[in-house]
Each structure stands twice: as structure tokens, then as C-alpha cells.
Amino acid sequence: MKGPSLLRTVRLGVSSLLLHKLRSLLTMLGVLFGVFAVIAMLAIGEGGRVEAIERIRGLGTQNVLARSVKPREDFATGQQAVRVINYGLTEEDLARIEQTFPCVQRVVPVREIYEEVRCGERAMNPRVVATLPNYLDVTGRKIAEGRFLADEDERRVANVCVLDYDVARHLFPFASPLGKEVKIGGDYYTVVGTVLTRLRQKDDPAPAGQGTAEVFIPLETGRKWYGSMQVKLRAGSREMEEVELHELIVEVAELDNVMFVADAVREMLERNHPQTDFEVRVPLEMMREVEAQGRLWSFVLGAIAVISLVVGGIGITNVMLATVTERTREIGIRRALGAKRKHIVTQFLVETVTLCIGGGLVGVAAGLLSPWILELVLEKRAIVTPGSSFLAFGISVVIGIFAGMYPAWSAARMDPVEALRHE
């Protein structure tokens, strides 16, 4: 064994710190809050990122979404009370995309029907989606009860529907909706299943205030009963819209080809739609953006928190300098009895680092509880990653060493004779 063992030095340091309990506690608080802030900030960043990614994943990372968009009305005069606007994606586009790209696995068409859904006295305005059975696989939605639409329904042009969980709960608060009937516009549909509700997206196609509630019916059934002409009521006027397909979900076989397919689809549609009555969205691209943004946010939040930790470190330096002055006599005694400079440095460094580790550990514990606190106060999702805890703790130890270095060195530098004479 060389020199005083670290264990004994640590025990000595702790007993010195315990001589000034309040002072040590207050010093530790600086580190504690710093570590807590680092962990909490990174948890907020991580929570936001994961939430955004989950939302986007709900759109399908391997999908390219082409949506019909009403073109600008610069040519419309607004004098007519009733007008017909014809725009959007067509069956032709669907067939063209399917035939052109070998790396496209499936293309699922979506039609939206603006009708009220009723069951007895209860009514709501969900997004009524007429689509193919493939929709479930392509979007990765989960069945809650019963089944989704089937090929059989399509062939028979059956009056069946699938409700999402929100609609089911609203229309059938007390019983399972399976086998019951709902009225969509003027027709009755038998409920064959329910699916889990989609997470809300920022640029959600569903009108605001209606949530993300959805009802699914077979594509053919929708076409048969509602045609492609739909009436939208607007303030003071009625608007007739003729849209063949509202959305095409293009599923790409390989993740690597997603961006390429998106560009190609956009180009192809531009050629056939001079009016630009569509938009192409790529969830994967959105996800990458969100990830890059998330990293930036985590960095900014983390940096702010690290600054607070540094401030805590400066507090420690301050307190340790005062401690060193106060203990000048003790330093002189130890030096006279044979302590080398490095022993004095070690003694004070150990005290500082012990403070930091103590504060750091409590800070990590508080940080681990931070998601619970943040969700309660901010109603924000926060996720603590093990990495952030280690990072915060590591930084606190490093700061402890840096904060203690100058006071420890100034203690070791003292002239033993002068130090012994100090009152």
C-alpha cells in the first residue's frame, strides 16, 4: 500500500464535511439541481422526439402519401351560389403508379365521405374512410375487436363498417358495437370490428375539433352510395366537390427506396396534374427531420442544464476556498507531521468530489423521478435514458474535480510555517 489509502482519505473527508452539515448540504444542492436539470431537460427532449416519431410511424415509415388538395381559387369568382370543383387524384393515377414502379408493394386508395354517423340519438362527424382491406396492413393499425374490412365485403359491396375506438365509445358507451347498426348519411351499416384510435398528428386531415375519429367502409360501397360528387356546406354557400380519390397510400418494399419513389411519384403526378391539386408527403422524411430537430433541442436544453451545473461548480469552488482559509492551521499541522503537497491536494479534492458525488447521486435519483413530475406539471411526455443519467453524473464528477482543483492547490501551496502560525 502506498501512502494513505483512499478509503481512509474519503472517511476523513466525509467527517470534515459533517463538521459543517448545513454548508455541505447547501453546496451539494447546487450540484443536485444541476444534475436534475440535465436529466430532466434531456428527458423532455427525448420524450418529444419519441412522441413525434410514434406519430409519424403511425403514418408508416415505408409509405409515401399522395393527397388531393383543393387548388387555389384564383379563378373562382364567388358569384355563383353553387359551384362544382373538380380536382384531385384519380383511378388513373393509381393504376399508373402501380404499373410504373416495381419497388412499390401496394397502393391503397382512400376516399373520404362527408356524412354524419348516427346511432339512435347519438351522432358525430368522424372521418368516414372508404378503402380496401389492405389499409390495415399498410398503416399498421391495430384491431381492437372483431375484424377489419375483408375482400368479401368489397366483392359483395356490403354495408359493413369498422369503427375506431373513439367512435365506438361515443356511439356505444355501454356495450360492444359488434353486430350493431350505425347510420352513415342515409344508409345503415353493420359494425364488424373496431380498431385502436390513431395518434393525433399536427397536420391531421381530420377537421379540427373532431379529433381523429374514423369510420371505415369498403371502397366499393362508398363509391356506390355516395359517388364522387360531394356537397360541402360553407358559410353562405354550398360547394360541390368532385374528387375521385382523396388519398393514395403507396407502400414501398425497401426503406432505402422511399425517398426515390416519393420523388418519382411527385414528378409523375405533376405531369398529369398541371393544376397541382395534390401533395406528396413522406413520413420517413418527416421522421428524419424530427430526429434532427430533436437532437438539436436536446443539445440546447442539455447545454443550458450543463451551465447550471457549472454554476453549481463555481459555488463549490467558492465554498472550498473559504474552507481552505478556515483550515489553514490544520493544513500546517498536517504538513508539519509529514503530509506532502499531494496529500493535501488529495484531501481537499476528495472532499469536493465527495460533495459532487453526493449531490450527483441525489440529483440522479430526482432526475429518475423527473418524468413523473414533468408529466404532472407540464403534461409533457418525458423519457429518462440511462445515458443521460450517466452523462449528468459524469459531468458532475468532472466539475467536482475542476471546482476543487484550485482550492486544493492553494491549500497545498501554503508555507507550513506560516500555516502553523495562522490563528
Added chain:
Amino acid sequence: MSSVSPGTRPPVAELERVTRTYRMGTNEVHALDELSFSFGRGEYWAVMGSSGSGKSTLLNLLGCLDRPSSGSYRIDGVDVSTLDDDQLSELRSQRLGFVFQSYNLIAQLNVLENILVPLFYQDEPPLEAEERARGLAERVGLGNRLEHRPPELSGGQQQRVAIARALVNQPALILADEATGNLDSHTALEILALFDELHAEGKTILMVTHEPDVAARAQHVLRLKDGRVETVVRDQNPAPAAAAASSR
């Protein structure tokens, strides 16, 4: 032991034309002025002199807390003037024992831990360090107070702990700086008796004091003035061991 004629004992500490200069503003003050002296092994010296005579400076030099401005100082045959800070520290932890006027115990350590401090800083502390410290605590009459902290002890008890601490590293030289200065006369006598015992055991002791009756207990007296030797009185007490016995 005292029958051996002076100068024949091998010296523990040897000063050769030692000068220590302090700079006070523009003036240079010679605290020690070409002082040459040697302290033999097993001797008990009292160092006297008025304030400013250089006795504190001498003590700091002998204790390896300071280095001479010029001249050489050898302790136990080791020339101090060439050593760096770490080597001086090592020398202190291995060959020197200090007893201070104000005891200078460390407040957050208990009696046993205080006694152990010099060994704490040795590169290879003896394995039986703790037994040795317990033995010394027993020896100075504090065997039953090992767990007490200095503020819970009387002045005399604290000084006993300090003496035990000065002995724990089996030093070549024990340096005492007004060791009885803060004590009442009765306690002071007890402490002096303890020093007499140590002397009788063959320890080399150097006691700085300005009290004549304390100096009178020592074997030899060195009187300094203006950084030089004024007088030296050798063998003022023919039988120090007997004196120690009678003072009990």
C-alpha cells in the same frame, strides 16, 4: 549515560554556518547568523533566548519546515539543503516529532486517529501502527479515551496526545515548542516529567522555552542571541534520570 563526555555522541542534527535571512521591506534580517552547532543523539536540550533571538527560526529549520538561506543542515546524516518539498515532508514524517505550545491536534479526529496522523503520511506505514498508537496512548495515560475528540479533553490531556503523536513514528529528534506554555504549573510539571522519562529512554529532545525553570529540567541549555550562540551550558543536571524519578 550522562557520564559520556560531550561531543563524543554521534550528532542527530548538525548545523554548519547556517544563515537564515528574511526580507522585511528593503531590510534584510538575519534570523540566524552563521550558526554552527550539533545536537548529539540522546541529548535533552533546552533552547532559550529573548524573542527575535532566532529560536523559532532554528526550530523551523531543525524541523525541516524551512531551509537555510546558506550553510548546511544534516539530520541523521541527511543533508537537508538539497531536498525538495516532498523529500522534506518524508523526512518529517519519518524522523521528526513535533510538540506545539497550542497542542495542534486535529479537531475532527479522535485521540487514536490524531496519534496516527504522522504514520498516515508515510509511504509504507508500519503494519502494527494501530497497536503502537494504542500503546502510546496507554503510556501517556489516555488509554481509556481513545474515542474522545480533542475538544473533550483538558489542556494537559491534549498535550499528552500530542506527545504520543510525536513518538508514534519513532523519530530521531523530538522538537517541543513551549510545550508547557499553555498549561497551569501543576500540569506543566506532569508534562515535563513525561519529557524526563523520554530522555531517560534515550530519546533526543529539543525544547524551546523562555521559562528558566523549564529550561532547568533539561540536560543542556543553549542560549541564543541575535541569531548566534550566546552561551552553552552542558550537563547542568548530573543525573536526569534521577530527576525524572523524583518528580513523579
